[in-house]
Amino acid sequence: MSKKKTQIVVVGGGAGGLELARKLGARYGRKQHDIILVDRNRTHIWKPLLHEVAAGSLDANLDEVGYGGHAARWGYRFFYGSLESIDREAGTITTAPLVDPDGEEVLGRHTIRYDYLVLAIGGVSNDFGIPGVREHAMFLEQRSQADTFRHKLLNACFRANLESMDGTPGAKVQICIVGGGATGVELSAELFNAAKGLRNYGLEVFDENTLAVTLLEAGPRILPALDEELAQTARSELEALGVEVRTSTQVVEVTPKVVRTKDGGKVDADLILWAAGVRGAHGVAAMSDLELNRLGQFIVRPTLQSVSDDRIFCIGDCASCTLPGSERPIPPRAQAAHQMAETVFRNLGRIMAGRAPQDFVYRDHGSLVSMSRFATVGSLMGNLVGGRMAIEGRLARMAYRSLYRMHILAIHGWFKGTALIVIGHVNQIVRPRLKLH
Ligand SMILES: Cc1cc2nc3c(=O)[nH]c(=O)nc-3n(C[C@H](O)[C@H](O)[C@H](O)COP(=O)(O)OP(=O)(O)OC[C@H]3O[C@@H](n4cnc5c(N)ncnc54)[C@H](O)[C@@H]3O)c2cc1C
Known part of the structure; x- marks a missing residue:
């Protein structure tokens, strides 16, 4: 009889979750373990592009990634559904029924078993309870x-x-x-x-x-x-x-x-x-008994495991991680989600090999803010620039653009990623500059 595969379920295919699912799929998928990505959408778009989509200066259809095709390419399975609850005792998650705009049920409630669960469901804007x-x-x-x-x-x-x-x-x-x-x-x-x-x-x-x-x-x-x-x-x-x-x-x-x-x-x-700050997703408290902070984010240890459960990891905007020696939690940023995905990938490998997980180390590479083609400002951090360096203009613009390129490479690999970056440049020349529909 064949040995039962370890099932790793990643919920949320955003900046952190999709990178993690790809890495896990490429490393363990098909042969050794069963890797499952669950998302409430069928396509992924990198969240930091959303203001360009909103203004019409970026056509999201060109930058979206279909989870189905991506899963087939990288050796994981994709399940279309929205996380409704986690049963830690049974080691299962349940997704809510999916209903189309006409009220017809597309998919019923569904339960998925996990050996390890990674929550990467992002966050929402904080409305601070202000009326309206x-x-x-x-x-x-x-x-x-x-x-x-x-x-x-x-x-x-x-x-x-x-x-x-x-x-x-x-x-x-x-x-x-x-x-x-x-x-x-x-x-x-x-x-x-x-x-x-x-x-x-x-x-x-x-x-x-x-x-x-x-x-x-x-x-x-x-x-x-x-x-x-x-x-x-x-x-x-x-x-x-x-x-x-x-x-x-x-x-x-x-x-x-x-x-x-x-x-x-x-x-x-x-x-x-x-757009006033980030907090945990709505309804997260009703999903499970995992410990949350006052903003509704899952509190994790430095290893990125939930303080309530060793088998559950939380990454990105949905996680509240305060590292030893630091007073503030890791900020909700794409670079943090990316780095957390790498740590969880390594830690899952270590745990499955019977070794202890390692603490997350956050490397703040700086912050960049793009004011479209008018200006880009920010700061870079690191040994290469001798600590912290303020940058503006063309250099800042290039650094800002490179963040998205790194994400493309992280989710598609070097070969396809580079091809997509080149195609993106061509599209900038041949496509209309504005999306008017
Ligand atoms: C307009 C804008 C600009 C930004 N610019 C920058 C920037 O310049 N630099 C930077 O570092 N950061 C930036 N950020 C922040 C950055 O986008 C986030 O920190 C990052 O996307 C967090 O990654 P994540 O994986 O935690 O969550 P997300 O990328 O938000 O992904 C969450 C995923 O979970 C899925 N999901 C949610 N709930 C459920 C559920 N119940 N069931 C199943 N799936 C679910 C979602 O569909 C989504 O795919 C920006 C954010 C915005 C909105």
């Missing part, structure tokens, strides 16, 4: 939300264009973005890049002056992860584009077309986007 945010603001947590934002943005632009053609004075597209972190800043700039191009795509009288973008930040300055000087450079760039940046401005309520602030002010907006 969930109901009336939009988010950039997944591709469908970026698509919804783009459709609404285009409709508002078409409306403003028509009003201008009809002679209505002062036609505007008013957009309020809440959260002065990387997502809010990058989206603000990307909107102006898109608006500059719209005139060439049929909106004859539309120009970027028609956009009225307000960026609200509760803290005293934008981009708290960057040095103050770089953050100030970013602010000046945004203001030069026409973005109204308001710091120390706390939002207290969101209604369908108005954002109200604590100082008694209000911002009228056709579109409201909420």
Whole structure:
């Protein structure tokens, strides 16, 4: 009788999970162990691209990866489903029934056995319980939300264009973005890049002056992860584009077309986007009895194993990992998810070989913020640059782009990855600069 294979289940095929599933599949899949990736979507798009998808300057169809084909290539199995619960005693996860937009059930509730489970389900924007945010603001947590934002943005632009053609004075597209972190800043700039191009795509009288973008930040300055000087450079760039940046401005309520602030002010907006920090996914507390922090993230030990269960690892935005000697948890970033995936890959190998898992070591390579083609600012960290080095301009842009290239190589391997990077360059030349549908 053949020996029962060890079953490793990875839930969430995002920045961390997809890289891990590929590595596990390539190393153990088919022959030794059964590797299963579960995701609630059928395709993967790298989350840091979502602001470009939302503004229309990137066609997500070209950059998406279908899990089915990827799984077949790399020797793991893909299961389409949304994690509903974890039964630690039985060693199983259950996925929720999938229902199509007409209410018809596509797949029923399903249970999958695991020997080891890796949770990589990402996070959501923190609404801090502020009234109206969930109901009336939009988010950039997944591709469908970026698509919804783009459709609404285009409709508002078409409306403003028509009003201008009809002679209505002062036609505007008013957009309020809440959260002065990387997502809010990058989206603000990307909107102006898109608006500059719209005139060439049929909106004859539309120009970027028609956009009225307000960026609200509760803290005293934008981009708290960057040095103050770089953050100030970013602010000046945004203001030069026409973005109204308001710091120390706390939002207290969101209604369908108005954002109200604590100082008694209000911002009228056709579109409201909420990008104010990261917390654990909704409903995570009901999924299992794994210990969570106050933001609903799974608390892990330095080995990235849940503090509640040695057989369960958690990586990326869904994990709360504070390393010894550090006061703050690892920040929710793509580079952290990538590094955690590598550690869990090694630790699973060690555990299955009867060796002790090793602690995660986080290497902060710096932070970069891209303001579309207008500017890129950030800092690089490491021995090569002698500690911390502030960078701007072309070098920063190249470093920013290389992050995505590294992700492409990590999920496709060198050969296909390099080919896809070249194809991406060709597409930039031959494809339209804006996605208008
Ligand atoms: C607009 C934007 C710009 C960003 N820019 C940068 C940047 O420049 N640099 C940087 O380092 N970071 C950036 N980030 C943050 C970065 O994207 C995240 O830190 C990173 O994606 C986290 O990776 P992850 O694997 O933990 O989760 P994710 O990449 O979010 O992946 C989570 C996966 O889990 C799946 N999933 C979720 N719930 C379930 C469920 N219940 N069942 C099954 N599957 C589920 C999702 O479909 C998804 O595929 C940006 C984020 C955004 C939104």
